[in-house]
Amino acid sequence: MKARKKIQHPHKSIDRRDFMKWMAVGTSSIASLSVLSSCNSDKINTFFQDHFKELDEEELKEVLERLERQYKEQYNTDIEVSATPPIESVVFGYGLDLSKCIGCRKCVHACVKENNLSRNPEVQYIKVLEMEKDKGVDVLHSNPYYDPEQVPEEGHFYMPVQCQQCRNAPCVKVCPVKATWTEPDGIVVVDYNWCIGCRNCMAACPYGARKFNWADPYLPADEINTDTDYLGNRPKAKGVVEKCTFCIQRVRKGKYPACVEICPTGSRKFGNLLDEQSEIRTIMKNKRVFIFKEELNTQPRFYYFYGT
Amino acid sequence: MHLKEFIIGSIKLVFRGSKIYWAWISILIVLIVLGIASYYNQAAEGLITTSMRDQVSWGFYIGNFTFLVGIAAAAIMLVVPAYIYNMKSLKEIVVLGELLAISSILMCLLFILVDMGHPERFWHMIPFIGKLRLGQSILAWDSVALTFYLILNFVIVSHILFRAFKIKDYSKKYVVPLILLSIPAGIAIHTVTAFLYNGIAARPFWNSAILAPKFLASAFCSGPALMIILFQVLRKNTKLQIEDKAIWKLAELMAYTMFFNLFLTGAEIFKEVYSNTEHRVFTDYLYFGIGEHNKIVPFGWMALIFDVIAFFLFLIPRTRKNFITLNIGAVLIYLGVYIEKGIGLIIPGFTPDVLGEIYEYFPSRTEIFVTMGIFSTGFLIYTLMLKVAVPIILGEFNYKKIS
Numbered sequence: 001m002k003a004r005k006k007i008q009h010p011h012k013s014i015d016r017r018d019f020m021k022w023m024a025v026g027t028s029s030i031a032s033l034s035v036l037s038s039c040n041s042d043k044i045n046t047f048f049q050d051h052f053k054e055l056d057e058e059e060l061k062e063v064l065e066r067l068e069r070q071y072k073e074q075y076n077t078d079i080e081v082s083a084t085p086p087i088e089s090v091v092f093g094y095g096l097d098l099s100k101c102i103g104c105r106k107c108v109h110a111c112v113k114e115n116n117l118s119r120n121p122e123v124q125y126i127k128v129l130e131m132e133k134d135k136g137v138d139v140l141h142s143n144p145y146y147d148p149e150q151v152p153e154e155g156h157f158y159m160p161v162q163c164q165q166c167r168n169a170p171c172v173k174v175c176p177v178k179a180t181w182t183e184p185d186g187i188v189v190v191d192y193n194w195c196i197g198c199r200n201c202m203a204a205c206p207y208g209a210r211k212f213n214w215a216d217p218y219l220p221a222d223e224i225n226t227d228t229d230y231l232g233n234r235p236k237a238k239g240v241v242e243k244c245t246f247c248i249q250r251v252r253k254g255k256y257p258a259c260v261e262i263c264p265t266g267s268r269k270f271g272n273l274l275d276e277q278s279e280i281r282t283i284m285k286n287k288r289v290f291i292f293k294e295e296l297n298t299q300p301r302f303y304y305f306y307g308t
Numbered sequence: 309m310h311l312k313e314f315i316i317g318s319i320k321l322v323f324r325g326s327k328i329y330w331a332w333i334s335i336l337i338v339l340i341v342l343g344i345a346s347y348y349n350q351a352a353e354g355l356i357t358t359s360m361r362d363q364v365s366w367g368f369y370i371g372n373f374t375f376l377v378g379i380a381a382a383a384i385m386l387v388v389p390a391y392i393y394n395m396k397s398l399k400e401i402v403v404l405g406e407l408l409a410i411s412s413i414l415m416c417l418l419f420i421l422v423d424m425g426h427p428e429r430f431w432h433m434i435p436f437i438g439k440l441r442l443g444q445s446i447l448a449w450d451s452v453a454l455t456f457y458l459i460l461n462f463v464i465v466s467h468i469l470f471r472a473f474k475i476k477d478y479s480k481k482y483v484v485p486l487i488l489l490s491i492p493a494g495i496a497i498h499t500v501t502a503f504l505y506n507g508i509a510a511r512p513f514w515n516s517a518i519l520a521p522k523f524l525a526s527a528f529c530s531g532p533a534l535m536i537i538l539f540q541v542l543r544k545n546t547k548l549q550i551e552d553k554a555i556w557k558l559a560e561l562m563a564y565t566m567f568f569n570l571f572l573t574g575a576e577i578f579k580e581v582y583s584n585t586e587h588r589v590f591t592d593y594l595y596f597g598i599g600e601h602n603k604i605v606p607f608g609w610m611a612l613i614f615d616v617i618a619f620f621l622f623l624i625p626r627t628r629k630n631f632i633t634l635n636i637g638a639v640l641i642y643l644g645v646y647i648e649k650g651i652g653l654i655i656p657g658f659t660p661d662v663l664g665e666i667y668e669y670f671p672s673r674t675e676i677f678v679t680m681g682i683f684s685t686g687f688l689i690y691t692l693m694l695k696v697a698v699p700i701i702l703g704e705f706n707y708k709k710i711s
Contacts, residue, residue, distance in 0.1 A: 047428065051432075051439050121356065127663060129663060129664075139662075139663055139664040140586055140589065140660065140664040141664065142663065142664050144663065144665055161663060170508070170509065170510060173444045173445065174444070174445050174446065174447060174507075174508075175441060175445055176433060176440065176441055176445040176447040176448040176451065177432040177433055177438060177439050177440065177441060177448075178439045178441050179432070194429070194432060194439075195425070195429075196424050196425065196426050196427075196429045196430070196432055197355075197424050197425015197426045197429075198420075198424055198425075198447065199365045199366060199423075199425070200447050200504075202362065202365040203365060203366060203508055203510070203511065203657075203658075204508050204510055205510060205662065206509070206510035206662050207662060207663070208362070208363075208661055208662045208663045208665075210362075211362055212355070212362060212365060212425065213354070213425070214354055214355050214356040214360070214361065215353060215354040215355075215356035216354060238354040238425070239354060239355070239424075239425025239426045240425055240426065241425075296509050296510065297509075
């Protein structure tokens with residue numbers, strides 16, 4: 001994918017890269033001259049790192065190695081950062097059975113663990129809304145902070161909300177620096193090293209799916225998931241926006257997202273939208289699915305349905 | 309070139325002033341230092357030092373930014389009559405208006421910078437070097453429009469002033485087309501800023517076509533309000549002559565724009581209340597609160613009441629021509645629009661959030677200090693620019709003499 005990008009705009013891409021290198025050389029020589037001992041070359045290279053899509057194979061390798069070095073220093077743990085490419089002719093789709101979900105929030109916590117999300121301040125990709133059966137799906141009167149002894153509560157049902165991986169994603173549209181885009185397999189990703197933290201995408205997202213790191217994320221070293229992806233679950237820094245990627249680090253290797261795997265009621269379904277035999281397509285054919293906030297024309301790849 | 313004389317003379321002028329001048333400068337510097345200290349803390353700890361959270365992800369900073377874009381845009385209100393109708397009394401005033409626009413845009417850029425999670429990645433927005441997304445991102449277009457407007461005003465003002473410094477008339481051939489260009493540019497910056505909110509379908513409070521016209525109407529109240537006060541300060545303290553008539557004319561124009569602003573506000577409220585859909589909840593939050601959540605209700609009413617009182621003060625000729633009531637009106641308009649475009653626009657847009665949650669936002673101490681710091685920086689820049697520009701306009705400062 002990256003090679004193709006380069007062929008499309010060879011001149012622009014090369015000019016840009018040369019310029020960046022020139023800037024990097026200039027700055028590093030200034031830095032070394034002024035004996036800025038605190039500014040090591042990794043920091044300088046982080047600052048001048050190019051956009052993910054502009055990196056060629058070798059540069060990408062350097063970036064991933066640098067990230068691993070930096071994580072090692074920060075967490076004193078060996079973290080593997082890869083950049084798994086999308087699988088050909090796969091577009092991921094998600095199904096959520098509202099009649100089965102009991103609101104146990106096991107998905108929320110499995111997601112936090114899998115994706116190395118900050119424990120303090122808490123960052124969670126999934127928000128489970130408790131709704132009153134009398135009112136139906138009514139977001140304005142829902143409660144995300146329900147905390148009873150036991151779920152499900154009498155007279156209530158539950159609607160988990162996470163990134164809907166829109167085909168017509170408002171977050172992608174508003175980003176002023178192209179730090180977020182839709183991958184060929186339908187996953188909306190963020191380049192966490194390119195995001196400037198303006199939070200326009202958070203204002204634009206109708207699902208509250210984007211989360212900002214308001215402070216330095218706290219992540220206990222012994223709870224880190226060391227198998228990470230550049231566009232997915234690698235540890236984040238403060239000041240960037242992050243979001244659900246359908247566990248890109250898992251699904252591109254043929255595994256289910258963590259939330260699908262953990263769900264004790266089987267409310268969560270996942271599969272390839274291009275494969276007619278997949279579970280998600282079977283559900284779309286045999287059940288009645290609906291999408292959330294359809295009037296906004298976001299065209300999600302996330303389908304809610306009533307299984308029974 | 310007389311650059312050396314200009315620089316030396318300017319430094320001399322800036323360091324010469326009355327006790328009041330030095331008191332003013334000292335206050336500004338103290339506030340700037342406080343602002344820098346607060347920002348330093350914010351940069352170290354992260355934006356957690358603000359009251360913004362995932363539910364209300366923009367707040368006071370972006371509100372101030374929006375308001376100041378309006379002030380900058382309003383500079384054209386002074387430019388249009390002065391140049392097109394060649395009104396003598398207004399011509400010198402235009403320079404003051406454009407300098408105000410320059411300082412406002414600089415403040416806008418500072419507000420954007422302090423709101424960013426990664427201000428050091430600012431270069432990602434520079435075309436060709438970074439990856440500015442011209443096309444679909446309104447924020448990208450806004451940054452281009454603001455930069456263009458800043459450069460445009462800077463070029464016009466520096467040309468006029470430097471020519472005067474050399475005791476020459478400014479070149480009509482260059483200045484007039486540029487000034488004509490600055491009119492659509494001023495309208496553009498504020499329209500694009502309105503579109504920043506207007507285009508977001510996820511936030512029904514903003515997703516209304518009335519937003520851009522309302523932005524322009526309120527900007528054409530708040531900008532001149534500031535100028536009315538400024539003119540009085542300048543004519544008292546310098547030899548600059550500004551006729552009462554010019555000020556009253558401005559006030560009369562403000563009465564009309566304020567009427568239009570109030571009319572649009574009323575139209576918006578009618579739509580929400582009468583149709584009574586779920587989307588009414590944001591307007592309710594602003595004016596009545598939701599349950600026990602009512603932190604910004606006083607501000608909602610304050611803006612409305614200030615605007616209405618000021619409208620009548622400026623409409624009635626007797627109160628418009630009395631400088632006490634005129635100044636009260638100017639202050640009320642400034643505050644009214646400040647609330648309307650800041651807290652009154654941004655916060656209800658986010659409350660309740662897209663999943664119905666209510667997080668009550670109110671600016672934190674860090675946000676207030678940083679904001680005061682940025683305003684002081686803007687006022688300081690403006691004061692220093694005036695300190696040099698006014699003597700040039702008056703012919704007291706040129707390459708031959710510094711009086």
